[in-house]
Amino acid sequence: MDLFEDETPVGANAHEYTVSEISGAVKRVIEGEFGRVRVRGEIGRVARPGSGHLYFDLKDERAVLAAVCWKGQAGRLSIKPEEGLEVIATGRLTTFPGQSKYQMIVEELAAAGLGALMAMLERRKAALAAEGLFAPERKKPLPYLPRVIGVVTSPTGAVIRDILHRLRDRFPRPVLIWPVTVQGERCAPEVAAAIRGFNALPEGGPIPRPDLIIVARGGGSIEDLWGFNEEIVVRAAAESRIPLISAVGHETDTTLIDLAADRRAPTPTAAAEMAVPVRMDLIRTVSDHGSRMSRAMIRRIEQGGQRLSDLARALGSPQALLAPASQRLDLWSDRLAPALRGATANRRASFNAVAGRLRPSVLTGRLGQERRHLDTLAARLRPAFDRSLREAQKESARRRNDLQSLADRMDSAMTRRLQTLSDRLAALDRTRQSLGHAETLRRGFAIVWAGEHVVTTRATAMGHAELQIEFADGRLPVRTADAQ
Known part of the structure; x- marks a missing residue:
């Protein structure tokens, strides 16, 4: 091997792209090729952050496509995205360089057929x-x-x-x-x-x-x-x-x-x-009731009149009832005048017999004697009366004090007794609430009912086609698996 052979790797002189340049190129390609698309798929994960935007997934059996709907468009969607709903989404594809992924900007959602709408419903x-x-x-x-x-x-x-x-x-x-x-x-x-x-x-x-x-x-x-x-x-x-x-x-x-x-x-x-x-029906009903009431009143008055007539015949004539009393009154009236004259004459004779013995000096002397006797008797009785009055006043004050003391003691004892009973009642009520089934339901438990009976075992539950599960906020009807 030649030591001076050029060891520069193939392609070493190719252009070096920055990450932003690659991301921008990919973005232009995707947005250019998929400017506006309609995508059919099932909605997966749905996120609704506080910003008001919507983030969800469109998926089928082999792939997942991230989707986003901006806040301004999310409020105008004809249907709201729900997990598991099959939809047709209209929008455009773009990239998200911050996470090196592509996504769909959704502008409209429509249910993928009547079946999807019914399932969501x-x-x-x-x-x-x-x-x-x-x-x-x-x-x-x-x-x-x-x-x-x-x-x-x-x-x-x-x-x-x-x-x-x-x-x-x-x-x-x-x-x-x-x-x-x-x-x-x-x-x-x-x-x-x-x-x-x-x-x-x-x-x-x-x-x-x-x-x-x-x-x-x-x-x-x-x-x-x-x-x-x-x-x-x-x-x-x-x-x-x-x-x-x-x-x-x-x-x-x-x-x-x-x-x-x-x-x-x-x-x-x-x-x-x-x-x-119906107004005319009401008018006819009111008129009919008025007629029936009038007939009933007339019939009642006629019955009362007939009853009065029957009783009047049994009473007899008023003149016959008053005749003996009237006759006695006439007889006594005839006797009254002579009797009054005789009584007056007798009284006058008795007075004349006594009047001769009545002289002013005798009456004056008798009155003075009686007045002196009364003064003497009053002088002897006054000290005893004053003592009795003072003793009665002291006894009355003592009894009043005793009664007030007794009333205070009874009021204090009654207050303590009532407070004790109130505390016991409050403790019993707290115990009742903590042990009651409503409090148990609020802690996450539930009661299974079969009609009016509580079901406590699986075997008993399977014997009924319809059951009700009672939660803290109400009952939910269910059917057992055998019934289905």
């Missing part, structure tokens, strides 16, 4: 049902005759005209219309805001607060009605303190707001019929 339905948003016990009764009705719908469609026409025919009521978009990406936030807006109206404010809310829309495909399946709308309907009727789509269309509403109407016209009764 079933998952969302199960999750919201587990929270108890569809529970029957949460539903409120509708008012019999609402003073004001709030309608959430499009102000330009046939739906609002049908509702107003039906209300006018049955029982006219004031109607507040909250205009919303009933299709597309603006539908869900506007409908949820309308429901919450009606609930936020104060009682007695310048705008009357509705006693009933109707959320209405005409029929359409599942994509058209998708806004009423969004979680924000379902939660607003479930949280509404005002009774709510859902009238979305035709009778065969079912959305999640139908399950959260207090009542579901097959059509908007049917919702108006649920909202108010």
Whole structure:
């Protein structure tokens, strides 16, 4: 081997690129070749950081593609990315030099067919049902005759005209219309805001607060009605303190707001019929009740009159009852005048016999004698009376002090006794709460019910087709594996 042979490696004089130059070249190639693409895949991991951007994976059985949707576009997506949902993503490919990877900037998401939408709908339905948003016990009764009705719908469609026409025919009521978009990406936030807006109206404010809310829309495909399946709308309907009727789509269309509403109407016209009764039927009913009440009162008066007549015949004539007493009064009246004259004459004779012996000097002397006797008796009795009075006052003061002391002791003893009993009661209540099954459920345990019986073994559970698992916030119905 020649020691002077050139040992420079092949390609040693090739251009040296910086890392940034390589990253920029790769970025230009990828963005140039894939300026706008549509990618079909299943959504994997989904991340929603505080910045508002969306990060998720698109994958199939052999590869994974990172995807990002910026904050401004994320709020306008027609569907929200959920793990396991098959979608068609529209956007562009680019690179992320900071991690030496390529990714897709997503501008639009669409479900990959009806099956994907239905699968996502079933998952969302199960999750919201587990929270108890569809529970029957949460539903409120509708008012019999609402003073004001709030309608959430499009102000330009046939739906609002049908509702107003039906209300006018049955029982006219004031109607507040909250205009919303009933299709597309603006539908869900506007409908949820309308429901919450009606609930936020104060009682007695310048705008009357509705006693009933109707959320209405005409029929359409599942994509058209998708806004009423969004979680924000379902939660607003479930949280509404005002009774709510859902009238979305035709009778065969079912959305999640139908399950959260207090009542579901097959059509908007049917919702108006649920909202108010028929005025003429009410008038006829009131008239019929008034007639029945009048007839009952007349019949009662006639029965009372007949009863009075029967009793009057048994009592006899008033003149016959009063005749003996009247006769006795006449007899005594005839005897009264002579008897009064005789009594007066006798009294006058007795007085004249005594009057001769009555002289002023005799009466004056007798009065002086009696006065001296009374003064002497009073002088002897006064010291004894004063002593008795002082002793009675001392005894009264002593008894008053004794009673006050006894009352203070009883009040102190009663207070201590009540405090002791209160402390014992509080301790027993804390023990009851800590040992109760509700506290056990809050610590993460659950109770399995088969009807009204608690199931404690696997064998017993397999013997029942349907069970209920009670958690701290409610019960969840399940079916056993054999039943499936």
